[in-house]
Amino acid sequence: MLEEYRVPVSEEDRVKAGLAVHLVAARTGTRPERMVGGGRLDPRSSRARWLAMYLSHIAFGWPLERVGHVFGVNRATAGNACRWVEDERDRPELDAMLDRLEALISTL
Secondary structure: OOOOOOOOOOHHHHHHHHHHHHHHHHHHOOOHHHHOOOOOOOHHHHHHHHHHHHHHHHHOOOOHHHHHHHHOOOHHHHHHHHHHHHHHOOOHHHHHHHHHHHHHHHHO
16 A cells, blocks of 8 residues: 655744644634644635635745645645635735734744
8 A cells, every 4th residue: 555645844834834824723713723634624624724825825935835745735735725815815804814914924
């Protein structure tokens, strides 16, 4: 039986992704542990994880492949998540929240 191929992820990347996850969790009311589990997530947790992936991509300047590795998904899934968030930024309240979270990460 073949083992699933996983790219090693640095501890620094895990910490940074954890920051994005916890910030999104604090703003959306989603439990962080629900956002990082493997497999299919409930819709609320899935959208929150997409927001954290997007923040990691934008705030940390990570390419989609790196976002995928850190969050345990493939590059295409990370890209789909980021495209969904970009589309959702048309909603002023979500756009303002993401601007605040990006600024917060930048100051840290």
